[in-house]
């Protein structure tokens with residue numbers, strides 16, 4: 001099949017991947033209600049075009065924390081890329097570099113952050129704050145030294161969501177030869193600690209030990225968005241972890257207007273979860289997001305054909321986004337208005 005959209009890439013990837021690994025990537029928590037809700041919520045929203053505005057050709061570029069990006073789309077942090085393609089995150093990063101977009105490198109990458117950075121891609125670094133703060137600090141220093149320009153603290157994971165596909169498949173560990181390359185020791189996933197003891201105090205600590213902008217990922221409640229800003233977050237990412245943590249959590253895009261309103265423009269609001277079309281990107285931008293991030297589609301591109309597949313996923317999304325923007329009568333995402341999205 002010649003994939004012509006992001007959903008086609010899932011079909012291609014599903015054919016290629018070991019079904020256990022496909023389940024790991026595609027799956028979510030428990031009944032996967034939130035996984036489905038993320039995409040369904042975008043489908044329920046309509047875009048209202050404006051006409052005869054003489055908008056001219058679309059411009060998608062923006063600057064985020066001093067980093068120019070060709071479009072308001074980032075690669076969401078996803079773990080374990082070597083499960084999809086032997087070169088792992090290095091292949092993903094090459095495509096991000098060539099598309100001139102930011103890749104949020106996952107702490108649980110299967111090649112080191114230094115190897116990812118050596119591709120020349122624009123990187124941010126995602127952190128699961130480890131209760132061993134000395135270790136966390138060493139990771140932050142490594143990410144900064146490698147050239148990561150922001151930190152993304154995943155705050156929706158005080159424990160791991162209950163993934164029943166993984167339980168059914170008995171998939172609870174990485175296969176031999178694939179490791180959490182940043183973790184030191186034997187690189188086993190079992191040494192990663194998700195801790196319910198983490199609190200805003202840890203965010204304060206993180207801000208003291210680094211000058212990098214810190215974004216909080218996994219915000220669904222407006223009060224938490226306000227707390228994040230009060231604790232010095234440079235941005236918030238509205239996200240339910242692609243439906244992999246708390247099942248029945250609301251769709252990310254449904255929470256976006258509330259959160260954008262609470263943040264009141266003080267910091268950028270990003271969103272991930274269910275973005276599969278250029279029109280989805282536009283809807284999120286019109287509802288107050290500065291940019292969106294995509295998770296699974298990047299993995300499908302990677303599994304389909306490595307760097308080339310990820311490049312194609314990003315290019316399709318860019319083409320769709322430019323087309324949708326023009327059809328909405330806007331030259332830039334900023335020219336879209338809130339009333340152009342309706343339930």
Ligand SMILES: Cc1cc2nc3c(=O)[nH]c(=O)nc-3n(C[C@H](O)[C@H](O)[C@H](O)COP(=O)(O)O)c2cc1C
Nearest residue numbers: 025076077078079154241242272273274294295296
């Ligand atoms: C296979 C997989 C692994 C993920 N690993 C991480 C991770 O290590 N850290 C993290 O913050 N989020 C992780 N996520 C969540 C993504 O960052 C993102 O929130 C989610 O994939 C967005 O939804 P989408 O897949 O519908 O685009 C992962 C998601 C998937 C599908």
Ligand SMILES: CCCCCCC(=O)C(=O)O
Nearest residue numbers: 079108160189192194244
């Ligand atoms: C105990 C470590 C689990 C990491 C899971 C990575 C992730 O965020 C995801 O699969 O989702």
